[in-house]
Amino acid sequence: MAYTGAGISTPAGIGDYASKGKGSVVGKEGCRNRLELQPTKTHRVMAAMEKKGLLHEWINQNHDGLAQKAGYPFAKLNEIHGGWFDKKNPVVLMDGTLRNDLWQRLQDWSGKSECVLAMGTSLCGMGADLVCHQSHQRHAQEGIGQGLVIINLQRTPLDDKASLRIFARTDDVFACLAKLWRLKLDTEVHSPYPPVMRYMKPEVTAATAVTPAKTTRAPSSKPTGSSTTAKGRVASKVRGRSPNKKVLKPTTVTSKKASVPPSGRKA
Numbered sequence: 001m002a003y004t005g006a007g008i009s010t011p012a013g014i015g016d017y018a019s020k021g022k023g024s025v026v027g028k029e030g031c032r033n034r035l036e037l038q039p040t041k042t043h044r045v046m047a048a049m050e051k052k053g054l055l056h057e058w059i060n061q062n063h064d065g066l067a068q069k070a071g072y073p074f075a076k077l078n079e080i081h082g083g084w085f086d087k088k089n090p091v092v093l094m095d096g097t098l099r100n101d102l103w104q105r106l107q108d109w110s111g112k113s114e115c116v117l118a119m120g121t122s123l124c125g126m127g128a129d130l131v132c133h134q135s136h137q138r139h140a141q142e143g144i145g146q147g148l149v150i151i152n153l154q155r156t157p158l159d160d161k162a163s164l165r166i167f168a169r170t171d172d173v174f175a176c177l178a179k180l181w182r183l184k185l186d187t188e189v190h191s192p193y194p195p196v197m198r199y200m201k202p203e204v205t206a207a208t209a210v211t212p213a214k215t216t217r218a219p220s221s222k223p224t225g226s227s228t229t230a231k232g233r234v235a236s237k238v239r240g241r242s243p244n245k246k247v248l249k250p251t252t253v254t255s256k257k258a259s260v261p262p263s264g265r266k267a
Helices: 041-051 100-110 127-142 170-180 230-238
Strands: 002-004 058-060 077-079 115-119 147-151 164-166
Parallel strands (some): 058 077, 115 147
C-alpha cells in the first residue's frame, strides 16, 4: 500500500509546505493551470506497479488528480483529503472532517497491509498517518509483513520506526524501481475525472422501485349507457371523462384526440 503527500507532486509544478530540496519547484506554486499539470515519474511507475500486481491500494493526501492522469484506477485510490476533480469528494480543510466511508476504508487497509510505502509526506501528525503507525506496530510486535518504508527528502517523526529509510527524491527512486522490475510505463494522460458510472442514476431494483406518478387526469369507471365505439369514447372525453383502456385501431378513429394517450410525468 502507498501513502503519499505533496512531495511526489512538486516536480509537476505544485508547491508544498516542507520540501526545500534541490529540484523543488515550490516557487512556481499557482502559476500553472491545474488541468495542464502532468503526472510525474513516480505517478506513472505506481500506475505500472498496480497493473503488475505490486500495489493494491493508494492513499493519497493530494488533491491534484495526477494519479488518475497516470492511469491509476479509481477503485484502488483513496483521496482521503478530497480531490479537485471529484464533486462527490470535496477538498477537506486542515481543520475539517474526513469523509466517513474513506476513513473506514483507510482503517480497513491499515489493519491488513503487509507493507506501507510512505512518500513525499512529512508525517507531521495527520489522522491519516494511522496507516504508518499500524504498519510499524504489526511488523514490530507480530512480525507481519515488511513494515514501514519511508522515502522523503527531509526527516520525519517516524524515521526510527521505518524498516527502510531512503533520503531521496521519489522520482529518482521510482525510476530505479521501474528499471529493476522492467515495468512498462503508460505515457498517456488520462482523464482526472471519476468514471461516468459514478454519476449515473442508481439501478432500480424491486426494493428501490418507485411507483410512477399518476396523471393529473383521474381515471373514471365506464359510465352507464356510454357508447363503446370510437365516437362514443371521444364524446366521453369531451365531457371530461377518461376513455376506456381498450383502444380501437388507429384506422377506425375519426378524431385526432382519440389517439393521444392521457398526459402525465415520466417516472
